[in-house]
Amino acid sequence: MAVRVKxxxxxRDIDAPEDMPLLxxxxxxxxxxxxxxxxxxxxxxxCTVHVDGQATRSCALPIGAIGDKEVSTIEALGQTPVGQAxxxxxxxxDVMQCGYCQAGQLMNATALLNSNPNPSDEEIDNAxxxxxxxxxxxxxxxxxxxxxxxxxxxxxxx
Amino acid sequence: MSDTATANRGPALGRRAFLKVSAIxxxxxxIAATMPMAAKAMAQxxxxxxxxxxxxxxxxxxxxxxxxxEIGQGIKTMLPMLIAEELDAxxxxxxxxxxxxxxxxxxxxxxxxxxxxxxxxxxxxxxGAAARQMLLQAAALRWGVDVASLxxxxxxxxxxxxxxxxxxxxxASEAATVAVPDPASxxxxxxxxxxxxxTPIGGxxxxxxxxxxxxxxxxxxxxxxxxxxxxxxxxxxAKLISADTEAAKAQPGVIDAFTIEGNGNPTELxxxxxxxxxxxxxxxxxxSSLNVQWDNGEWTGHSSAKYDEDARRFMAAGSxxxxxxxxxxxxxxxxxxxxxxxxxxxxxFLAHVAMEPMNCTALMHEDGSIELWAPSQTPxxxxxxxxxxxxxxPDKVTVHITRMGGGFGRRLNNDYMVQVAAIAKQMPGTxxxxxxxxxxDVRSDFYRPAGWHKLRAGLxxxxxxxxxxxxxxxxxxxxxxxxxxxxxxxxxxxxxxENLRYAQTKMPTAVPMGALRAPTSNALAFVxxxxxxxxxxxxxxDLPTLLLEIVEGVEAEPDTQGFMGPQPGFKPARxxxxxxxxxxxxxWGQPVAGGxxxxxxxxxxxxxxxxxxVEVSLSDRNxxxxxxxxxxxxxxxxxxxxxxxxxxxxxxxxxxxxQALQLAVEIxxxxxxxxxxxxxxxxxxxxxxxxxxxxxxxxHSPTGLGEPxxxxxxxxxxxxxxxxxxxxxRSLPIDTSLFA
Numbered sequence: 066m067a068v069r070v071k072x073x074x075x076x077r078d079i080d081a082p083e084d085m086p087l088l089x090x091x092x093x094x095x096x097x098x099x100x101x102x103x104x105x106x107x108x109x110x111x112c113t114v115h116v117d118g119q120a121t122r123s124c125a126l127p128i129g130a131i132g133d134k135e136v137s138t139i140e141a142l143g144q145t146p147v148g149q150a151x152x153x154x155x156x157x158x159d160v161m162q163c164g165y166c167q168a169g170q171l172m173n174a175t176a177l178l179n180s181n182p183n184p185s186d187e188e189i190d191n192a193x194x195x196x197x198x199x200x201x202x203x204x205x206x207x208x209x210x211x212x213x214x215x216x217x218x219x220x221x222x223x
Numbered sequence: 224m225s226d227t228a229t230a231n232r233g234p235a236l237g238r239r240a241f242l243k244v245s246a247i248x249x250x251x252x253x254i255a256a257t258m259p260m261a262a263k264a265m266a267q268x269x270x271x272x273x274x275x276x277x278x279x280x281x282x283x284x285x286x287x288x289x290x291x292x293e294i295g296q297g298i299k300t301m302l303p304m305l306i307a308e309e310l311d312a313x314x315x316x317x318x319x320x321x322x323x324x325x326x327x328x329x330x331x332x333x334x335x336x337x338x339x340x341x342x343x344x345x346x347x348x349x350x351g352a353a354a355r356q357m358l359l360q361a362a363a364l365r366w367g368v369d370v371a372s373l374x375x376x377x378x379x380x381x382x383x384x385x386x387x388x389x390x391x392x393x394x395a396s397e398a399a400t401v402a403v404p405d406p407a408s409x410x411x412x413x414x415x416x417x418x419x420x421x422t423p424i425g426g427x428x429x430x431x432x433x434x435x436x437x438x439x440x441x442x443x444x445x446x447x448x449x450x451x452x453x454x455x456x457x458x459x460x461a462k463l464i465s466a467d468t469e470a471a472k473a474q475p476g477v478i479d480a481f482t483i484e485g486n487g488n489p490t491e492l493x494x495x496x497x498x499x500x501x502x503x504x505x506x507x508x509x510x511s512s513l514n515v516q517w518d519n520g521e522w523t524g525h526s527s528a529k530y531d532e533d534a535r536r537f538m539a540a541g542s543x544x545x546x547x548x549x550x551x552x553x554x555x556x557x558x559x560x561x562x563x564x565x566x567x568x569x570x571x572f573l574a575h576v577a578m579e580p581m582n583c584t585a586l587m588h589e590d591g592s593i594e595l596w597a598p599s600q601t602p603x604x605x606x607x608x609x610x611x612x613x614x615x616x617p618d619k620v621t622v623h624i625t626r627m628g629g630g631f632g633r634r635l636n637n638d639y640m641v642q643v644a645a646i647a648k649q650m651p652g653t654x655x656x657x658x659x660x661x662x663x664d665v666r667s668d669f670y671r672p673a674g675w676h677k678l679r680a681g682l683x684x685x686x687x688x689x690x691x692x693x694x695x696x697x698x699x700x701x702x703x704x705x706x707x708x709x710x711x712x713x714x715x716x717x718x719x720x721e722n723l724r725y726a727q728t729k730m731p732t733a734v735p736m737g738a739l740r741a742p743t744s745n746a747l748a749f750v751x752x753x754x755x756x757x758x759x760x761x762x763x764x765d766l767p768t769l770l771l772e773i774v775e776g777v778e779a780e781p782d783t784q785g786f787m788g789p790q791p792g793f794k795p796a797r798x799x800x801x802x803x804x805x806x807x808x809x810x811w812g813q814p815v816a817g818g819x820x821x822x823x824x825x826x827x828x829x830x831x832x833x834x835x836x837v838e839v840s841l842s843d844r845n846x847x848x849x850x851x852x853x854x855x856x857x858x859x860x861x862x863x864x865x866x867x868x869x870x871x872x873x874x875x876x877x878x879x880x881x882q883a884l885q886l887a888v889e890i891x892x893x894x895x896x897x898x899x900x901x902x903x904x905x906x907x908x909x910x911x912x913x914x915x916x917x918x919x920x921x922x923h924s925p926t927g928l929g930e931p932x933x934x935x936x937x938x939x940x941x942x943x944x945x946x947x948x949x950x951x952x953r954s955l956p957i958d959t960s961l962f963a
Contacts, residue, residue: 081502082475089504093450098442099435101628103578104661108900111578139435152433159425159866162874163295164432165439165578165628190909197900199578199629200295201877202870203911 083129283392297867337927440598579628669737822943831931
């Protein structure tokens with residue numbers, strides 16, 4: 066029996082068991098491979114998506130548990146102003162090395178700035194500590210988030 | 224730019240001078256030579272391929288091949304920069320394509336050893352310059368003028384005297400018909416004319432990555448593709464007795480399950496069971512129903528605790544199995560030494576844990592040929608290994624190189640390629656993607672070798688280092704020219720100590736070992752730079768002072784030909800330059816904040832010289848806090864892409880700090896105890912120190928940055944902790960109970 070999930074504004078019927086994690090439904094049932102597999106136990110953040118705007122580890126979220134909530138993924142990140150600003154900041158600061166974790170980093174950073182438009186350096190560190198970057202591009206990720214926070218956060222806080 | 228009679232040329236490499244390097248089955252590297260230079264014009268009005276790397280299209284856009292595998296080191300951007308510079312191309316109209324595995328066409332395709340920069344600095348530039356010369360020749364013929372009267376602007380040939388101009392696109396099809404120049408004869412730019420080299424350029428694939436577009440190996444999607452999980456024994460060296468494949472086949476979504484017999488070589492194929500399903504999660508889940516029986520043989524008695532006990536017993540016994548190098552009269556020198564410093568150092572096994580778990584996609588065609596989409600650092604080696612396993616000639620094995628979510632040396636081995644080939648062989652016509660779980664990755668790695676060193680230093684009445692003795696306890700590893708558990712006879716400061724003995728004892732093990740970023744150096748820098756810090760302290764001086772004394776008056780060593788191309792000898796002036804630079808950057812010798820201390824480390828590896836200073840403190844709970852790291856690096860005359868270069872150094876520093884603070888793989892019952900990121904804890908954002916990196920430019924060809932910045936940060940950190948607490952860290956990872 067298909068499981069119905071709303072993803073990036075579209076209703077999708079997924080023909081898979083209800084206990085299948087969203088990550089594997091996205092990647093291999095729907096062909097949306099932007100969301101990455103890193104650890105499978107919610108410890109690295111590579112698979113981060115938004116569920117009703119909250120940063121969520123899709124490797125630990127069964128599709129049957131999503132219900133009416135709205136999922137959004139890296140493929141739709143550029144359609145949001147904060148997401149787009151972060152994507153641009155990532156490119157401007159040449160943040161990445163291998164880039165594999167960056168979809169998750171961007172999704173988590175977007176959720177952070179959506180809930181806290183002007184975070185302190187410490188708040189950035191704490192919000193991002195669940196996302197491992199094996200190449201350790203942390204300094205550039207910090208800088209990119211802070212640069213958007215100054216622009217976007219400054220604007221929305223006025 | 225314009226050509227002049229006095230212009231630069233690269234070394235006379237000749238037509239057969241491209242070093243072709245490929246990993247060969249069973250480990251090791253083979254070298255051959257090739258010079259891919261031939262031009263062909265496509266159909267009338269179509270693109271023109273001026274050589275294997277450069278295609279110029281009629282609309283004046285240019286496609287450049289990035290030949291080497293991209294693991295995050297930035298090579299797919301950097302090698303084309305070298306070509307584009309000498310082609311004098313407009314970077315904004317260039318697109319870069321990943322080259323497939325093709326040794327004959329592209330020469331060596333390898334991501335490892337920080338070799339790409341030194342190996343390609345001249346050949347890639349000559350490749351670009353040769354194509355530019357062909358474009359100039361074509362314009363000269365078209366306009367009936369002398370080539371010497373022509374110059375180029377980005378992607379345009381200009382005849383200044385007449386004001387005539389033609390784009391590369393307009394000239395390309397004619398250029399493809401002129402004689403291909405000898406690469407050694409082509410004129411290279413003066414460094415002062417560089418427009419691309421030295422300019423920060425963002426990663427060429429980064430726009431796709433921030434949009435989540437498919438680009439990594441595991442993103443490969445083929446029509447009708449199925450997914451495979453591979454169950455193998457957690458105990459190294461085990462043999463498969465039986466598995467209940469029928470039970471696995473009864474699980475939801477499972478298409479097939481079958482046993483696979485290994486070939487006895489863990490770098491290729493170990494015994495295991497493949498489970499195939501419509502979704503990898505279903506395949507992986509079905510592994511638990513296999514009820515696999517293993518013959519673990521003699522290896523279950525092996526553990527890290529036993530290895531440590533054995534190694535310490537060997538060191539205490541004091542009679543190494545064999546000498547690595549001996550000179551002078553070591554025993555007499557110690558007998559007459561004014562003082563002796565003695566210490567034991569050790570470091571653990573480490574895993575690579577690239578973010579993208581091991582994976583590979585394969586399609587066995589009905590005609591018996593096979594096609595693979597491989598995230599491999601040595602795709603040519605993987606091609607050979609798959610061909611050998613399947614009994615095919617390499618031309619029947621097509622290997623597409625995909626971007627990789629990190630390598631760090633793990634993907635120098637191609638076991639996942641042979642595994643997926645063994646699986647695909649069972650299902651011709653159906654594409655299959657093999658994916659490893661993180662647990663598979665952590666527990667089936669080729670580990671950075673653990674090691675133990677008993678060191679003694681003898682000093683004369685003037686405090687001069689006159690004798691040095693190291694008993695290194697390491698491993699018996701079969702095969703391969705490259706042994707990551709070996710120590711060089713010239714390990715610094717070997718060449719500058721009169722009486723020297725480096726000796727070793729090798730222990731048997733089934734733990735597979737391999738190269739981890741800055742292999743050997745990532746461990747030996749800690750051992751030797753920490754021990755030298757002890758030696759310096761015993762004389763009331765600091766480590767940089769001791770290092771500068773050791774190399775005082777020392778001559779530069781000559782360059783040699785290494786197994787991977789030119790191998791520069793040690794240049795003491797470069798040690799001095801980076802050391803003095805970093806001391807200056809860090810205000811070494813000046814007071815630091817209360818409760819803080821500085822430590823210094825230096826290392827020369829992978830042709831790069833780095834000196835680093837770490838500022839450290841301890842929290843109330845004795846947790847190590849790194850506040851600042853200053854690094855001065857000399858990798859030659861140019862930093863080709865400052866963006867990528869700096870990123871490598873910053874990442875290496877944090878990587879090294881993570882290793883020092885919290886990483887160890889432990890063996891228990893012949894298997895790895897750790898399994899995922901909860902018990903193999905990589906550095907996370909909050910531990911990021913302030914990073915200060917500066918370059919020391921020297922008159923040497925540029926060399927790579929994937930590795931050399933990592934080794935010195937570890938001893939710089941442990942030496943800082945000694946300065947802070949008076950306690951010596953002699954074993955990694957750092958045990959903070961030492962500071963209680």
